[in-house]
Amino acid sequence: MREAPGPEESEPGCEAPCAGPCHAQRVLQTLNAYRRSGTLTDVVLRAGGRDFPCHRAALSAGSAYFRSLFAAGRPERVPAVVPMVPDAPGSGPAGAAAALAVVLDYVYGAGVRLRAEDEAAAVLALAERLGLAGLREACVRFLEGRLRAANSLALRRVAAAFSLTPLAERCGRVLRQAFAEVARHADFLELAPDEVAALLADPGLGVAREEAVFEAAMRWVRHDAPARRGQLRRLLEHVRLPLLAPAYFLEKVETDELLQACGECRPLLLEARACFILGREAGALRTRPRRFMDLAEVIVVIGGCDRKGLLKLPFADAYHPESQRWTPLPSLPGYTRSEFAACALRNDVYVSGGHINSHDVWTFSSHLHTWIKVASLHKGRWRHKMAVVQGQLFAVGGFDGLRRLRSVERYDPFSNTWAAAAPLPEAVSSAAVASCAGQLFVIGGAGQDGVNTDKVQCFDPKEDQWSLRSPAPFSQRCLEAVSLDDTIYVLGGLMSKIFTYDPGTDVWGEAAVLPSPVESCGVTVCDGKVHILGGRDDRGESTDKVFTFDPSSGQVEAQPSLQRCTSSHGCVTIVQNLDR
Numbered sequence: 001m002r003e004a005p006g007p008e009e010s011e012p013g014c015e016a017p018c019a020g021p022c023h024a025q026r027v028l029q030t031l032n033a034y035r036r037s038g039t040l041t042d043v044v045l046r047a048g049g050r051d052f053p054c055h056r057a058a059l060s061a062g063s064a065y066f067r068s069l070f071a072a073g074r075p076e077r078v079p080a081v082v083p084m085v086p087d088a089p090g091s092g093p094a095g096a097a098a099a100l101a102v103v104l105d106y107v108y109g110a111g112v113r114l115r116a117e118d119e120a121a122a123v124l125a126l127a128e129r130l131g132l133a134g135l136r137e138a139c140v141r142f143l144e145g146r147l148r149a150a151n152s153l154a155l156r157r158v159a160a161a162f163s164l165t166p167l168a169e170r171c172g173r174v175l176r177q178a179f180a181e182v183a184r185h186a187d188f189l190e191l192a193p194d195e196v197a198a199l200l201a202d203p204g205l206g207v208a209r210e211e212a213v214f215e216a217a218m219r220w221v222r223h224d225a226p227a228r229r230g231q232l233r234r235l236l237e238h239v240r241l242p243l244l245a246p247a248y249f250l251e252k253v254e255t256d257e258l259l260q261a262c263g264e265c266r267p268l269l270l271e272a273r274a275c276f277i278l279g280r281e282a283g284a285l286r287t288r289p290r291r292f293m294d295l296a297e298v299i300v301v302i303g304g305c306d307r308k309g310l311l312k313l314p315f316a317d318a319y320h321p322e323s324q325r326w327t328p329l330p331s332l333p334g335y336t337r338s339e340f341a342a343c344a345l346r347n348d349v350y351v352s353g354g355h356i357n358s359h360d361v362w363t364f365s366s367h368l369h370t371w372i373k374v375a376s377l378h379k380g381r382w383r384h385k386m387a388v389v390q391g392q393l394f395a396v397g398g399f400d401g402l403r404r405l406r407s408v409e410r411y412d413p414f415s416n417t418w419a420a421a422a423p424l425p426e427a428v429s430s431a432a433v434a435s436c437a438g439q440l441f442v443i444g445g446a447g448q449d450g451v452n453t454d455k456v457q458c459f460d461p462k463e464d465q466w467s468l469r470s471p472a473p474f475s476q477r478c479l480e481a482v483s484l485d486d487t488i489y490v491l492g493g494l495m496s497k498i499f500t501y502d503p504g505t506d507v508w509g510e511a512a513v514l515p516s517p518v519e520s521c522g523v524t525v526c527d528g529k530v531h532i533l534g535g536r537d538d539r540g541e542s543t544d545k546v547f548t549f550d551p552s553s554g555q556v557e558a559q560p561s562l563q564r565c566t567s568s569h570g571c572v573t574i575v576q577n578l579d580r
Contacts, residue, residue, distance in 0.1 A: 028109030031058050035108060043070070045104075047084040048097030052104060062107035064131040084126070099123045103135065112138045117146050121158045128162060140164055147171065149178035153187040175199065177206040177292075183216035189223040193231045196220050200238035206292045210243040214253065221258065233264035240286040241268060242275035243295070249276070278391035279346035288527065289575060296320055297526045298576045300329065300349055300364070301533060301562070304522075304569025305338045307542045312336045313566055316364070318576060321526055324560050332362060333371055339430075339520075342570030343386035345393050345413060349572055350374075353382040356401035361411075366574050375416045379407050385433035389440050389461050394421065396442055399429040404448050408459070422464045425457055430520075432481035434488050437503050438462075441469075443490055446477040456501070470506045473499065478519035482530055484551060489530050494519045494538055498530070498549055498556075512549055512556050522571025528552070531559075534566045542567040 034040050034055070041053035059066035069082070084100050099122035106112050112135060114120045124139040126132075143155055144167055152174040159168035175182055179199065182188055191199075199205070200217055207213055217235045221228045236259075244253065249272060259265050275287055289295040298318040306313060316329040337354025344350070349364040357380035362371050377395060384398025384405070393411035395418075397404065404427040409418045424442065431445025440459035447453045456469040476493025483489075488501040494517040500509045514532075521535025530549040537543050542565040549556050 025109065031055060032105075032108035032110050035104070044081045045084050045100060046081050047100040048093035048095070050097040050100075051081070052100060054104065058108060062132070065129065095119065095122050099126050103127065103130065103132065106132065106135045106138075114139065114142045117143060117151055117155065117158075120146075124158070124162060140167060143167060144170060147174060149174055149181040150185055151187075152178070152182055153185070153191065176202060176204045179205045179207055179216070180212040183212070183219065188216070189220055191220070193228075193234065196231075197235055197238060200235055202290075203288075204291045207290060208292075208294045209245075210240050210290070210293070211245070211248055211252075214239045214241070214244065218256070218258070225258065229258060229262065232258060232262050233268070236265050236268050240288070240290070241272035242287045243289060243293075244272070246276050279344070279388070285528070291322060294577055295575050296322065296578050297573055298327075299524055299526050299531060299533070300344075300570070300572050300574060301522060301566070302332060302342055302349070302351060302570030303338065303340075303354075304534065304566035305542055307565040309536070309540065309542060309567065312338050313564065313569070315564070317563065320576075320578065321531070321559075326563055329364070330369070330371055332364075333373070334360065337382075338568040339383045340570065341384050341386040341395060341398075342572055343388060343393060344572040344574050345388050346391070347574050349570070349574060350386060350393060350411075351570055352377055352386060352395055353380070353384055353398065355382055356380075356399075358382055366576060375411070375418055378409055378418055378420065379405065381405055381407075383429040385431060385442075387433045387435045387440055389435045389459075390438065392461070394440055394459075394461075396433050396440070397424055397428045397431060397445065403427070404429045404446060410461075421461075422459070422466055425466050425468065426453065426455055428453060428455075428457075430477040430479070432479035432490050432492070434481035434483045434490075436483040436488050437486055439503065441481070441488060441501070441503065443472055443481055443488075443501070444474065444476050444479050444493065451475075452477050458503075469503075470508065472501070473508050478536075480521060480523035482523050482525050484525050484528070484530065487551070489523075489549070489551075491523065491532065492519045492521055492535065511551070512554055514556060515547065515558070516545075518543065518545075520568045522566075522569050524571050524573045526573045531571075533571055534562055534569060536567040541565070 035053065038053045041055055043054055043056050045052045045054055056070045060070050095118060098119055102112065102123045103126050114123065120139045120142045124136060127135040127139060143158065147155055147170055152171045156168060156171035159171055200213055205213065217239055221232055253259060254269065288297060298320050300318050302316045303313050314331045316331055318327045318329055332351060340351055340354030342349065342351050347366050350361065352361040359376040359380045361374050361376055363374050364371050381398035381400055384395055386393055386395050395409045406423040406427040408421040408423055410421045411418050427448045428442060428445030432443040434441055442457040444453060452475040454471040454475040456472055458467050458469050474495060476495060479490060479492040481488055481490045486504065489511060490499045490501065496517050497513055498511040500511045517538050518535035522533040524531050532547045534543055544562040544565045546559040546562060547556050548559055
């Protein structure tokens, strides 16, 4: 009978204990000990003035680079000393030697020990060069784990140098979320102008107030004012000056010596002053809060009719598109009205008319969070519209229960008075009204004989005169219009399309097709998009559907529904403190 195998024997075809990974690990440990003691080494790697005796076979087994270098049959072509020039930017002699030491530990199976981000970047550069994918991944994991606001700019450079997309994206998120802290570090002051401009332009900067963005821009310029003052206008274009606190603007911005000496910056300062006086009527990018500010654009929806058009809804609500959160607001006093006019002026909401021959005008103070009755219209009206031009509110046309109206009234919020303006060339009700490029445009609507018109009536407030423009490519009533980036968007009237009008060229166009026709809807601009809320469908019923149109992409997208079906309601955008 054959005896059982001894401790150093094994059955044919059977693996002896510890003959697999354990054995390989012991071999690597022995080779590493030989490397450290210089035993049986046959090549020297040199970096940063230090020599590292190694084994060609071990290096070739771990790296395709060395395998190619130490190709069999050509030993005479391989030098006894191989210099390892560092690839990492800013890696000095000590850093190069330390990086090579980490690489050799990895190749010889001693693991990876990284201590700092600059060391990891130098090791990463060598790992890329030597084709060590596992070490490359270890370096990336280390850098991702060490990512902080203080080093986010440096690590973003590393990510760009080695095409590390996930790391670059994480750095970008940290940069945005902690921008105010990032801007205080020296790395920020060394950024190129293009990089600073791109950061300042980002709508997702995690700043509570715009003052932090302004101070970051000025800190970068002052770091080398003689060389950088020429970049001031370019950077200031991305600072949303109208969002600064007025007192801060007066004390810190207008008195700044660099800005006073920069003639190119004057238009930006004038724009901010105009916004402080006139409000956000221009709808310019610089008046929109950034995504994570304490302030945010919200859509205010007021009253309207229920699904069947019988009940007048008492509700007023604010909707924040980013969080998709609804916040109830105080109801409009005497709310039993519809087909009233609503408009935002200097961040307050104005509502006028709302039933036959109604003179009432109410304003919702966003500061006081309450409705206040203001001076009444001279002429009672409903099915009219309001729009703001040059800081004054215009009530245009409408119906008084007997006839369509030509009359136009102008409201001055400083004196709380209404005054007559030049009347419309043609009386209309349920028309689309929008201000654009300092003028007022009245589009379509129902004429005096009840027949819909395609006329475009344009009012110049400086001259107090009306003129006719190119007719619209439609004749409809129950229309809505908004202005965005010097273009007027018109929809409603149960039309299936969104039409555009360019006041500068007097040319009409088509922007998009709507999923379904609608009229008497709410339309407003928020976050650079046209929002379409509720309205009546082709069956005459109110809907709760919401869509957005993005002019930059030309796409219409469905959004979360309204809280209830409504039509003939008020719909405006204001800026609100989200902590309220």
